[in-house]
């Protein structure tokens with residue numbers, strides 16, 4: 098199994114963001130601004146949802162890859178580090194999602 102992680106992809110994205118928009122999709126998205134990157138993220142999310150509803154495994158894998166890549170580009174565009182998202186997820190591991198949801202509505 099590949100040892101490739103989202104942290105590896107985050108590093109690649111940060112590096113490619115400095116390239117010319119003519120030679121890098123990442124640089125092109127970053128240059129277009131956070132709103133454009135966020136719009137692309139939304140499109141990829143919808144495509145992943147459609148693949149999930151259809152039950153097309155290969156399409157779901159491909160669209161999920163697009164989705165995660167574009168999420169990392171959006172995080173970079175707003176100066177949010179992946180580790181901050183992971184810290185948030187780690188903090189949530191102390192209780193179940195149902196307990197967290199119940200606490201929210203109180």
Ligand SMILES: N=c1c2ncn([C@@H]3O[C@H](COP(=O)(O)OP(=O)(O)OP(=O)(O)O)[C@@H](O)[C@H]3O)c2ncn1[C@@H]1O[C@H](COP(=O)(O)O)[C@@H](O)[C@H]1O
Pocket residue numbers: 109110113114120121122123124137162163166
């Ligand atoms: N993982 C990805 C990745 N996933 C998807 N994409 C690109 O995301 C783009 C959007 O996909 P679409 O099918 O929606 O493309 P489109 O229809 O042409 O988009 P629109 O212009 O119409 O909005 C495509 O150009 C894909 O190639 C990615 N581009 C880059 N990466 C990673 O980022 C690295 C650096 O890429 P560059 O920045 O392009 O050098 C690559 O080596 C990869 O590791």
